[in-house]
Amino acid sequence: xxxxxxxxxxxxxxxxxxxxxxxxxxxxxxxxxxxxxxxxxxxxxxxxxxxxxxxxxxxxxxxxxxxxxxxxxxxxxxxxxxxxxxxxxxxxxxxxxxxxxxxxxxxxxxxxxxxxxxxxxxxxxxxxxxxxxxxxxxxxxxxxxxxxxxxxxxxxxxxxxxxxxxxxxxxxxxxxxxxxxxxxxxxxxxxxxxxxxxxxxxxxxxxxxxxxxxxxxxxxxxxxxxxxxxxxxxxxxxxxxxxxxxxxxxxxxxxxxxxxxxxxxxxxxxxxxxxxxxxxxxxxxxxxxxxxxxxxxxxxxxxxxxxxxxxxxxxxxxxxxxxxxxxxxxxxxxxxxxxxxxxxxxxxxxxxxxxxxxxxxxxxxxxxxxxxxxxxxxxxxxxxxxxxxxxxxxxxxxxxxxxxxxxxxxxxxxxxxxxxxxxxxxxxxxxxxxxxxxxxxxxxxxxxxxxxxxxxxxxxxxxxxxxxxxxxxxxxxxxxxxxxxxxxxxxxxxxxxxxxxxxxxxxxxxxxxxxxxxxxxxxxxxxxxxxxxxxxxxxxxxxxxxxxxxxxxxxxxxxxxxxxxxxxxxxxxxxxxxxxxxxxxxxxxxxxx
Numbered sequence: 001x002x003x004x005x006x007x008x009x010x011x012x013x014x015x016x017x018x019x020x021x022x023x024x025x026x027x028x029x030x031x032x033x034x035x036x037x038x039x040x041x042x043x044x045x046x047x048x049x050x051x052x053x054x055x056x057x058x059x060x061x062x063x064x065x066x067x068x069x070x071x072x073x074x075x076x077x078x079x080x081x082x083x084x085x086x087x088x089x090x091x092x093x094x095x096x097x098x099x100x101x102x103x104x105x106x107x108x109x110x111x112x113x114x115x116x117x118x119x120x121x122x123x124x125x126x127x128x129x130x131x132x133x134x135x136x137x138x139x140x141x142x143x144x145x146x147x148x149x150x151x152x153x154x155x156x157x158x159x160x161x162x163x164x165x166x167x168x169x170x171x172x173x174x175x176x177x178x179x180x181x182x183x184x185x186x187x188x189x190x191x192x193x194x195x196x197x198x199x200x201x202x203x204x205x206x207x208x209x210x211x212x213x214x215x216x217x218x219x220x221x222x223x224x225x226x227x228x229x230x231x232x233x234x235x236x237x238x239x240x241x242x243x244x245x246x247x248x249x250x251x252x253x254x255x256x257x258x259x260x261x262x263x264x265x266x267x268x269x270x271x272x273x274x275x276x277x278x279x280x281x282x283x284x285x286x287x288x289x290x291x292x293x294x295x296x297x298x299x300x301x302x303x304x305x306x307x308x309x310x311x312x313x314x315x316x317x318x319x320x321x322x323x324x325x326x327x328x329x330x331x332x333x334x335x336x337x338x339x340x341x342x343x344x345x346x347x348x349x350x351x352x353x354x355x356x357x358x359x360x361x362x363x364x365x366x367x368x369x370x371x372x373x374x375x376x377x378x379x380x381x382x383x384x385x386x387x388x389x390x391x392x393x394x395x396x397x398x399x400x401x402x403x404x405x406x407x408x409x410x411x412x413x414x415x416x417x418x419x420x421x422x423x424x425x426x427x428x429x430x431x432x433x434x435x436x437x438x439x440x441x442x443x444x445x446x447x448x449x450x451x452x453x454x455x456x457x458x459x460x461x462x463x464x465x466x467x468x469x470x471x472x473x474x475x476x477x478x479x480x481x482x483x484x485x486x487x488x489x490x491x492x493x494x495x496x497x498x499x500x501x502x503x504x505x506x507x508x509x510x511x512x513x514x515x516x517x518x519x520x521x522x523x524x525x526x527x528x529x530x531x532x533x534x535x536x537x538x539x540x541x542x543x544x545x546x547x548x549x550x551x552x553x554x555x556x557x558x559x560x561x562x563x564x565x566x567x568x569x570x571x572x573x574x575x576x577x578x579x580x581x582x583x584x585x586x587x588x589x590x591x592x593x
Contacts, residue, residue: 001046001314003139004038005293007419008426011520013293015498015511021296023520028423033431033553034135035118037111041104042094044319049086049310050093057081059474060490062315064088076492079474083311090322097144097328098244101152105173108134112171121171131157131174135434140359140416143183144329147337150175154344177347177433178338181418181426182359185334187262188230189370190363192220197280197360198270203464205280207273207357219265226266229258233330246326255327262330270357277358279415281464285480287471289420294475295499305522335367339374347405347447349433353414353421354398354462361410365458368401368408381406385454387440389429390556397425399458400439403451407439410458431553441556472501 005013010031011023030036040046055066059079066088071080086092094100112119112132121132138146153173159165160172184190195216198208208216220226233255241248270277276286296302297312323329338348350368352361372381381403389409391397398411411418411425419426429439438445440452472481474489474496481489485501488494495505502508 001038001040001293001297001312002417003419005296006289007417008036008423008430009038013296015292017510018497018508021292021299021302021498022522023296026423028419028427030419030427030430032427034434037118039104039107041107042100042319043103044086044088044093044316045313047306047308047310047312050089051087052084052309053087055083055085055088057083057085057311059477060486062478063317075490078496079489084309085311085313086316088316088318090318093319093322095322095326095328096244096246096331097148098152099246100145101149104149105152105156108132108173109171119171131172133174133176135177135179136175137179137181137430138183139181141184141329143180143185143359144332144334146178146180146183147185147334147341148332150178150341150346151337154340175341175344175346177349177436178341179349179351179430179433181351182353182356182416183350183364183367184329184359185367186332186370187330188227188234189335189366190359191226191230191262191266192217193360193363193366194267194270194357195220197357197362198273201280201360202354202459202461203281204461205275205464207270207275207280212269212272216266216269220262226258226262229254229261230330233258233327234333237331244331246328252326255330256325257327258330259324259327267358275357276415277356278417279355280357281355281467282415283467285470285472285482287468287480288415289417290471291473291476291480292499294473298475299522301522335370336374338371342371342378342405343375345405347433347436348407349429349439350408351411351418351426351429352409353411353416353418355414355421356416358416365408365410368406372403372406378403378406380404380451384451385456386410386458387452387454388559389425389439390441390554390559391425391428392554392560393556394560395424396560397422397428399454399460401452401458402439404447404449407433409439412460413462428554435553437555442553443555473499474501475499 003009005011008026008028008030010026010029012026013021014024016022040048044050053066054068055064056068057064057080058072058075059081060075064085068082069080071077094103119132120134136146136150138149153175156165156170157172157174160167160170195208195213198216199206199210199213218225233251236251236254237244241251246252274283276282276284279286279288282288294312294314303311342348348371350364350371352359352364354361369382372378381401384401384403386399386401388396389398389400389411396412398409400407400409402408409429411422411429414421414425428442432439432442435442436447437443438450438452470480470482470485472485472489477486477489481501485494489501495502495507497505497508500508
């Protein structure tokens with residue numbers, strides 16, 4: 001739901017009045033280019049469940065107790081909510097990416113069989129079903145998911161061709177493109193760039209001193225350090241758990257040790273800076289993107305309108321722990337899988353915002369070179385230069401290195417959730433990827449020979465914006481509230497309006513009467529009503545915006561000077577795209593999106 005409501009979905013949540021939310025059109029929603037399925041997984045996150053179970057959610061620490069319990073002593077009543085949840089049994093869901101891939105394949109089989117009108121393989125007046133061509137986009141921990149899911153789809157296709165899977169009861173799912181945004185793919189490659197980025201980034205921020213950077217680098221490279229432990233984990237997986245099912249205790253322990261070591265000694269030193277792991281320019285807690293949708297998804301009106309029997313759960317500690325216990329983060333073979341996909345003609349796009357620390361663009365760039373090294377056919381990728389990503393007639397949104405079906409994009413002034421920070425740029429890059437054009441101008445090219453020309457390195461520097469004032473959302477206390485705000489909640493001080501803590505109720509300001517939009521309310525047609533400004537407005541002046549509501553995808557003919565406006569001008573291509581809003585592991589905590 002993060003991807004749907006905070007980033008790229010067709011609608012965004014707005015406040016209509018006190019206690020009332022609705023949705024309105026998102027200007028740069030990706031549905032302008034394609035049909036999209038947003039998938040929250042593994043099971044027991046989002047609105048998915050195994051067994052309906054009544055319990056109590058403690059908003060102060062996000063824990064759920066079964067059966068429902070009373071309000072803990074010393075807490076206000078509103079911080080303990082009774083509801084219906086999944087069982088929180090980690091054995092009833094996936095605990096490795098490999099197992100999650102099987103579930104995803106079955107989900108797509110069921111969805112496309114039940115809703116054939118969204119199956120790109122169907123054409124008008126044609127009763128024969130060809131391969132289902134889809135575009136898979138993942139984010140964050142989706143760097144693990146995407147390559148493995150795609151490779152699993154291909155292995156299932158091979159079983160269909162051999163007759164081991166019934167061809168009359170299954171569909172061939174063939175990827176046209178795989179987009180990975182802000183992907184944490186492989187710490188064996190990306191790990192050493194955590195301390196480098198923390199000390200030497202394009203915003204001039206020294207989140208780590210040079211000495212601390214060097215200490216973290218030594219922890220990565222030294223004897224029995226992060227890198228060596230990752231290799232020990234992978235050697236054990238190859239010899240004793242080659243199916244990656246996470247059921248060999250000794251292998252799990254080695255991989256968990258590697259995961260813990262890398263997190264503690266290489267990634268964690270950054271936390272002393274007090275800066276957001278998702279946006280190095282911002283102090284914690286950061287209020288962007290807004291969490292309005294968390295209140296909306298837990299309203300009775302919304303849940304009744306969509307017919308769900310369970311409360312919305314963004315993060316599930318039981319599933320978090322299941323993945324942590326198998327050391328899934330360090331098991332991967334994602335780089336070779338991406339090389340395999342390129343050999344099949346799949347377009348592979350790596351997309352990184354340049355303000356994110358936890359899956360930073362320096363590590364992403366290193367991944368792109370490692371993928372190119374998988375095949376001599378992609379050796380020209382190394383000599384391809386960085387070209388401007390031209391978003392409209394006046395704005396350059398980043399730089400891209402592209403050869404053939406492989407591309408790496410650095411998106412300017414974007415944190416971890418790229419489409420939230422730079423909606424127009426993200427939409428344009430997404431659309432060019434699925435259309436198969438060049439990512440720089442959006443022009444039709446022969447990808448078998450195309451490569452970008454430009455500088456060898458993406459050296460553009462930016463000035464960091466001022467840190468934004470925190471907004472404390474009671475359904476996201478750990479990530480959005482200061483210690484002082486948390487203490488105020490515990491003491492029952494302040495006022496909660498639409499899920500936000502204010503000093504007093506009068507501090508909440510209703511949507512301005514001059515802002516009139518078409519806002520839909522759950523269970524009703526969207527009449528014209530007053531609503532708050534769009535949530536997708538970026539947190540600083542670095543964002544690109546457009547006043548009009550255009551359609552299509554912009555095709556450039558020249559590189560403009562950098563500024564922040566414009567409008568696209570090209571018709572879109574319709575198909576089926578799957579966006580996995582995924583699991584991002586940071587410092588022993590797993591956030592399920």
